[in-house]
Amino acid sequence: MKQSIMLLLLLTAIHGPWSMAHGQKPNIGGQRSAVGGPTATKPQNAKPNIVLIMTDDQGYGDFGFTGNPHVKTPHIDQLAARSTRLTNYHNSPVCAPTRASLLTGRYHQRTGVHDTYNGGAIMASEEVTLAEILSKNGYQTGIVGKWHLGDNYPFRPSDQGFQYSLVHGGGGVGQPGDFYENFIRTDSSYFNTTLYENDRKVQRQGYCSDVFTDQALTFLKQKRASPFFLYVSYNAPHTPLQLPKKYEDMYKDLAFDTETDRQEGKAWAKMTDKDKADARKVYGMATNIDDNVGRILAELKSQGLEENTIVIFLTDNGNQQLRFNTGFRGLKGSAWEGGTRVPFLISGAGLFEPNKEVNALLAHIDVVPTLLQAVKIPLPANIKTDGRAALKTIQGKLAPAPRKFYNSWNRGWPEPYRNAAFYQDNYKLVASNADGDDLNTFGLFDLDKDPFEQNNLVQSQPALAKQLKKGLDSVFNDISNSPNLTPRRIIVGSEHEPVSILTRQDLNGTNMGAWLADKATGYWNITIAQDGYYNLRSIHTGTIAKGTRSLIRLGHIQRSALAKGEDNAVAINRIWLKKGDYVVESWFEGQGGVTGPYYVELTADR
Structure with a gap:
């Protein structure tokens, strides 16, 4: 009872005396508070740190502070109460485009990112990220979690300004763009996950969100003496909906029988049993994220970093599955508000007024110029963003300009x-x-x-x-005429990446609707860095039947070999390739017809 009263007081402090749980219209615009300076102060001559936390597929309504009657997010709710909340903030409809714009301040198409897979989630190496700008101005930079902008050289986090990285592969843990070891564990890939740490393959024990948070805390402890930028990019609550039993048990008996759940005219009132089962798991994953955000905030406080650290919390797009979202139309993937409008909380460094709502039209393309303005670093003269610096608008010192x-x-x-x-x-x-x-x-x-x-x-x-x-x-x-909106080429044979793994994440073609199936086939665009012999392995998820012919085609060069029925891969070694651009195709011909590999591994034979 005491906890319920405290939560009610918190929600009232944030939203005012209204209640979505009783079917009233959400306070989307909010009431702007009187202009007044924040009370916190920052140390003189110290540049603010930045902690940017983003979750995956968590919708506008998946928080207590936005009126959800079921989900438990007390730490994020408390963060919301002491933050400036942007209530009219927009991301792209899906994952990779949001990430490209968030880190560059440019429309994602300009960066070369135009899809979430099918070769469309590789950001041009020519793009300059927030991490690159900050690192050149004395910041220590790190990312943990989801990158989704290219897994091979020269498109990795380490190639785009992050001095430290612990990330999963592809667009999601357990997808065919992720490590093989994760993909084949369809029911447990979120646990004991294989990851990239500074471009090297590692396995970490535990639940993925906990693992990423553990590393975030280590980063904070190690970098506390320097200004830092830490990008915590959780892959949850994206599918597959896997979570620790403790959090699953919290919601296993949730009946969805409140007045809000039955609200007439709302899409979530028609949730199916499958929708409800998914929502229970999503809410468990959201509470786990909330606990981990609480750990990060507590570490900032314990390290004495709280007052001089800008903390941002947001989600990457709308909810994927049908559930409460305050009433916005559409889901993830759509250009309706339900696909793009997400919560955005910003606080810290004496720059942002607590418990204030700003309803100015703002978006991911504004984040880079706004943060650079906040830390007093000029945008490099050779960089043209589509966004605008909005610090004074967020602070209430400047009325929103026409937009x-x-x-x-x-x-x-x-x-x-x-x-x-x-x-x-x-x-x-x-x-x-x-x-x-x-x-x-x-x-x-x-x-x-x-x-x-x-x-x-x-x-x-x-x-x-x-x-x-x-x-x-x-x-x-x-x-659509941007020079980077052309196919990106993975560089193979470079000293920067001794082994290049081509995954279905970057496989191109018109058959990619079946990217999870054996029948998916297509091609990769690569550049061979230097003349030489190359070894190739075409990798399947199970043992390849004896006598199956494995074929590789690189431009006009085609080779094949027969499977021995003993392994899940067929190797074709010492193919001489000259430096240059190639289209790579790989497929199996067997009794079941033509099927495609899930991965192709290329290594220079030196």
Whole structure:
């Protein structure tokens, strides 16, 4: 009872006297507090540290402070109470695009990232990240968790400014872009996970979120004497929904029978039994994350770093599965608000007012210029961001300027009207499988009056809709001609990466809807760094039947070998390759027809 009263007081302090649990409209815009300076102070002549914490597929409604009646997130709720909360902040609809924009301040298409796999989640090495800028200005930089912007040289965290890294492979633990050892453990890959530590393969014991937090605490202890940037990028609560029994048991009897769960007209009122089972696990994973965030915050305090550390907490996109999300339309992957609007908390270093809400339109492309402004490091002259420095707006010292923002994502290469949105101040145009020749197939919404995107204004305000469509077309035409929006090539045979593993994460082709299946085939784009002999292994998940022919094609060079029926890989050694660009294909021909490998390993024979 005492805990319930304390949580109620906390939520009231954050949101004011309203309750989503009783079906009232969420305080999306919030009330801006009077402009006043934060009370905390920072040591003189000390640059602020930065801790950026991001979770994966955790939606706007997956927290106590946003009104969820079920999930237990007390540490993040307390962080929210002492943070400035951006209530109109947007990421991309999916993982890799968000990460590219967050670290560069540029629309993700400009960085070369246009998808979550299928060769579309490799950020151009020419891009300059926040980590690179900070490291050149005296910061120690580290990442733990999810990278999802390229697993091979020259696209790894270590190639993009992070001096320390402990990350999983691909876009998710246990996916075919991750380590083979994780992928084959379909029911336990989140435990005792194989990871990359500074580009070397390691295995860490324990649950993945706990492991990443342990390493984050070690980083804080080791780097406390220097200004640091720590990027804690949890892969949870992304699927597969695996979690420790302690946290699963917390929600195993959750019945979803509150007034909020039955709220008429809300999508979550129609949750299936599968949706509810998934939500119970997601909530358990969210509570585990909350405990780990609490550990990080406690370590900052114990190390005396709390007052001079900017702490940011956010999620990467909307929730993947159907559950409470305060009422926003759509899920992860969509350009509707439910796919892109996420919580954003920022505090610390005497720069941000506690318990304040800011409803200015802000986005991931603003984070780099804003943080650089906060730590008083100029943006390098050769870098052009799509975002803007918003520190004074967040502090309440400058009224929000007129704003336009573009957001989109679709499988494969960019398309203009498949899944895109264009914002102009409080108005938003949505193109969801729209016909570019028929304005009536678009959606136009006034988000100040209609944050849940229920009232389409296209027919009542066609001139405004046409104006916003013109803006959408202009940005799309600009970014679709970006020089980095071309296939990225993994460099093989470099001293920086002695063994190159090509995974299905970066496999290209039109058959990638089946990327989890044996039948998936495609190609990789690579560059051979130097002339020489190369050894190749095509790797399957199980023993390859005797007599199955394994084939490798590199440009016009094709070789094959027969499986002996004793292993899950077939090696083809000492193929002479000249320096240059190649398209790599690998497949098996056997009694079951043509199938594809899950991994291809290339090593220079030196």
